[in-house]
Amino acid sequence: MSQSTEAEVGISTTAERQAVTSQPGATPGRDWVIVTRGIKREYDMGGEIVRALRGVDIAIRRNEYVAIMGPSGSGKSTLMNLIGCLDTPTAGEYWLNGNLVSSMKDDELARIRNKEIGFVFQTFNLLPRATALHNVELPLVYAGMSAKQRRETAAYALERVQLTSRMHHKPNELSGGQRQRVAIARALVNSPSILLADEPTGNLDSATSSEIMKVFEELAEQGQTVIMVTHEADIAAHARRVVALHDGQVSSDTRRERFVRENEHIIAAKK
Template identity: 85%
Template sequence: MAVTATHGAAPGKDWVIVTRQIKREYDMGGEIVRALRGVDVAIRRNEYVAIMGPSGSGKSTLMNLIGCLDTPNEGEYWLNGMLVSDMSDDELARVRNKEIGFVFQTFNLLPRASALQNVELPLVYAGVSADERRKRATEALERVQLGQRIHHRPNELSGGQRQRVAIARALVNRPSILLADEPTGNLDSTTSEEIMRVFEELAQQGQTVVMVTHEPDIAAHARRVVVLRDGVLASDESREQFIARVGLTHASH
């Protein structure tokens, strides 16, 4: 199993994400929990990467750091050439809104709003005009094959369609990274395959996709799989290497 060092990665060149020896500790009632113990990861622009590991491995902590929802105790995190590990909360919020599109396990859609209105929401906060909002939200929904469902509310959509609305919402600000947290966790296996095809199509179109999952068969859809264990990088492999190592026989492209 290959573990890739990132010290040679030049932030802001081909690399959209570079972490250097990032550490994150939490004080849990007087007990120090070392969630990340010095992790180096570099992700190129337009890569499709899965971050995987069992519960307690540090993958959710790493996702929160990559998503600018948290900052490390030690180490550096560079996003699109910006050193974000030293930023204030306000600066992080601006970077997060501009650079990162989030897709969550639970969809987080407004129940009384149409698909179009849900997708427009980040653009409302960004101060984009109504005409431009509608144009960009419609384009994002068409990218995830929901152009015929733009006026449907979440309760009129299947679970897979709801997740596609959430993906469209994450794309509408044209982020540098699409960050997906257990995106198939609430879906059955057939619908999960449908959502994985959406991510693959987005990756083929040049979108950088980072997906966090604990499921090997879901991780195997990415082109590269980073595995964490006990807060350190256990392996960093191509899709083919990962499938061969864990013995998956039915993963599809």
């Protein structure tokens, strides 16, 4: 990735730059939970090649709270799918918690998703016919945990998001905020390396949104790595680091303080 200069890629520190640009194929250090080296994703849309990602370099440390921001069409959904191991890049390397994910097959990816990633979706994506507890148990089912242990672990995860009392309710008996908290409990239940949230407040009103953002804040403080994909600056401003995407490339990578300073007018307008 010789063309990856600091100006273009916007990597904020030397350490991060080194993690990315060290020997291709080299396992990143233990500190780095995510390292991508020039990942590209191209789609063949009936003969026309669409370049959704044109070489993205990101390095994220354990315990970081990162927002990935960008307008629609910037490639942030594609990046989220790649980071979430739902998809593999057409070129480049993706290291997740020391695993070279970019070259994995479907079933290996499923294992990685199960062990390393906790998803929180905009539309919650809970199973409508299952209770909150059962929804939270689901990742443990695929991890092969015994029924009794599963129940205890899931109940504890629900306790962490203060939903013990709603454990046996189905999603349609819960409010939007409660549903998202069930989804967060489900994401956390396997103690994943990263909590990956895709527009987690997109379907929530502002009061509920800030309630959910507070949950993320607390999790980050407890040491959970959180990666949040959003197009809203005020939501992104909750993270401690903001990576902005534009046209399939990283356009800026800044600490929260600088991001807030630069986007003050947008954030203020929202409030």
